[in-house]
Amino acid sequence: MRGAPDGFEALFRGEYARLSRGLASFGDGAEEAVQEAFVKALVRWSHVSGLDDPAAWVRLVAVRQLLNDRRTRSRETAATARLGRATVEPADAARLDVSDAVRGLSPQQRVAVGLRYGGGYPIGAVATAMGISEGAAKAHLHVARERLRVALTEDRNG
Amino acid sequence: MDDDDRLDATLADLIDPPAVTAADEDRTFRQVVERAHGRIRRRRLVSAAAATAILITVGAIAVGARPARELQVQAPASSTLPATTVSPSPALANLGPCPQRQPTTSPSASNAGIRGLAGKLVPIQATNVRVCSYFRVGNTAELDRFGRLTGAAAVALEHTANGLRLPPRLNITRCPGSPPFLVTFANANRQITVGAYCGGVLSNGTFTVSNSQQWFNELDLALTTDCHRQASSTPNPSLVCTPARGTIRGTLRLGGPTRLPARNCPAQPVTVRKLCLRTGYELGPQIPGTVTITGTNGIRRQATTTATRPFSVDLPLGIYRVTGTRSSTTSTSTCAPKGPFMVLDGSRFDVEIVCK
Numbered sequence: 001m002r003g004a005p006d007g008f009e010a011l012f013r014g015e016y017a018r019l020s021r022g023l024a025s026f027g028d029g030a031e032e033a034v035q036e037a038f039v040k041a042l043v044r045w046s047h048v049s050g051l052d053d054p055a056a057w058v059r060l061v062a063v064r065q066l067l068n069d070r071r072t073r074s075r076e077t078a079a080t081a082r083l084g085r086a087t088v089e090p091a092d093a094a095r096l097d098v099s100d101a102v103r104g105l106s107p108q109q110r111v112a113v114g115l116r117y118g119g120g121y122p123i124g125a126v127a128t129a130m131g132i133s134e135g136a137a138k139a140h141l142h143v144a145r146e147r148l149r150v151a152l153t154e155d156r157n158g
Numbered sequence: 159m160d161d162d163d164r165l166d167a168t169l170a171d172l173i174d175p176p177a178v179t180a181a182d183e184d185r186t187f188r189q190v191v192e193r194a195h196g197r198i199r200r201r202r203l204v205s206a207a208a209a210t211a212i213l214i215t216v217g218a219i220a221v222g223a224r225p226a227r228e229l230q231v232q233a234p235a236s237s238t239l240p241a242t243t244v245s246p247s248p249a250l251a252n253l254g255p256c257p258q259r260q261p262t263t264s265p266s267a268s269n270a271g272i273r274g275l276a277g278k279l280v281p282i283q284a285t286n287v288r289v290c291s292y293f294r295v296g297n298t299a300e301l302d303r304f305g306r307l308t309g310a311a312a313v314a315l316e317h318t319a320n321g322l323r324l325p326p327r328l329n330i331t332r333c334p335g336s337p338p339f340l341v342t343f344a345n346a347n348r349q350i351t352v353g354a355y356c357g358g359v360l361s362n363g364t365f366t367v368s369n370s371q372q373w374f375n376e377l378d379l380a381l382t383t384d385c386h387r388q389a390s391s392t393p394n395p396s397l398v399c400t401p402a403r404g405t406i407r408g409t410l411r412l413g414g415p416t417r418l419p420a421r422n423c424p425a426q427p428v429t430v431r432k433l434c435l436r437t438g439y440e441l442g443p444q445i446p447g448t449v450t451i452t453g454t455n456g457i458r459r460q461a462t463t464t465a466t467r468p469f470s471v472d473l474p475l476g477i478y479r480v481t482g483t484r485s486s487t488t489s490t491s492t493c494a495p496k497g498p499f500m501v502l503d504g505s506r507f508d509v510e511i512v513c514k
Binding site: 022024043117 | 190
């Protein structure tokens with residue numbers, strides 16, 4: 001196997017795990033989208049390496065890939081079916097509740113919530129990755145949090 | 159800590175995806191590098207003949223728009239790009255490279271002063287076209303791909319653009335994955351910039367039309383063509399041209415003109431108020447035979463098909479027609495030709511050739 005350019009491996013090591021965690025709620029489709037984003041970054045490395053923030057480019061490409069891919073839904077269905085076989089089930093009931101609640105959000109809200117809470121990205125990075133303004137990202141997060149709050153409260157009360 | 163902060167903390171705690179192990183990360187890294195190098199290798203393997211086919215194809219589109227004598231394409235050479243007798247216009251040099259960042263100037267500003275913009279998208283006779291494709295990163299759009307067309311190919315793109323119309327009810331399509339294009343048409347004297355927007359419209363700033371898949375296909379062809387030209391003239395590992403191949407596949411089917419349903423005729427004469435005719439073919443079973451695929455680029459492929467196995471032919475970019483010949487113990491008959499099919503990168507056509 002031939003090597004990768006100097007900066008690419010650093011970019012990959014610094015970003016891959018975090019981005020994968022951030023988009024994990026989409027199941028297998030997320031893994032493919034993240035990989036594809038890095039493949040594109042390496043193929044276009046002469047362009048990407050010259051950008052101010054190559055990691056932001058990768059995140060944006062990964063999120064676009066994920067959201068634009070029409071097959072996401074079927075992958076998600078398949079992934080959910082596999083989850084049903086308890087390979088990646090959350091460890092406790094609360095995690096199960098929140099996983100179900102997250103899956104009930106819109107794709108944009110799921111990306112925002114995943115990147116913010118799963119990947120730990122700041123709101124600015126979430127907005128850049130989604131190709132939207134910070135205000136719009138905050139709005140997605142706000143709506144998502146309210147829906148999650150309701151879902152969690154109902155589960156606890158019910 | 160207020161209620162929102164508590165919710166944030168709870169969510170951060172509960173939304174805790176499985177950690178990526180170092181082994182997984184290493185494995186994925188190797189896969190990413192392999193996949194990327196594979197794509198670069200495939201790009202390098204695209205032969206000059208493929209580029210030849212593309213350029214001849216683009217030229218051939220224009221033959222329909224202009225008298226054939228205006229385009230004299232030389233025979234494809236095995237290792238060189240094709241040459242045409244269409245000489246480049248001085249305006250090609252004037253167009254210059256695409257801006258690295260998408261200009262903020264609107265087409266209406268850059269096209270100011272050009273007559274006829276209100277009635278036609280490109281009211282000049284263009285001899286050169288420059289296509290700049292931008293990819294949005296954050297708040298800026300960076301140059302992603304670019305391409306140039308000259309001569310007959312430029313005429314063809316202009317012809318398609320000027321054939322577009324704004325439908326009475328514009329069906330705005332979402333295309334978040336498609337970058338916006340800026341297309342500049344030029345001749346020795348003037349140039350016009352047209353924006354192709356993701357909302358599904360093309361505009362010169364004054365006149366707006368609805369774009370079509372054909373338009374995007376031709377833009378893509380322009381970009382791919384130029385990529386191959388650059389790749390063959392200056393090998394550059396960072397330059398990636400997608401291996402441009404498509405597929406035509408299908409079957410030969412027994413069929414014939416649809417007959418009127420005689421059995422459903424009323425027994426007694428009736429007053430006819432409306433006469434409805436069914437047209438077209440009724441398809442019968444799949445039959446064995448041979449198909450011949452002929453491209454305007456000179457490529458000719460033959461494939462056989464049986465009563466159970468369809469044919470499938472992998473082809474470089476081009477415009478193709480498909481004809482079929484039915485194999486029979488008593489006779490052979492030629493089937494109705496199908497096409498033309500514009501084979502683009504990754505495209506696949508499913509064809510049913512009807513034989514009597």
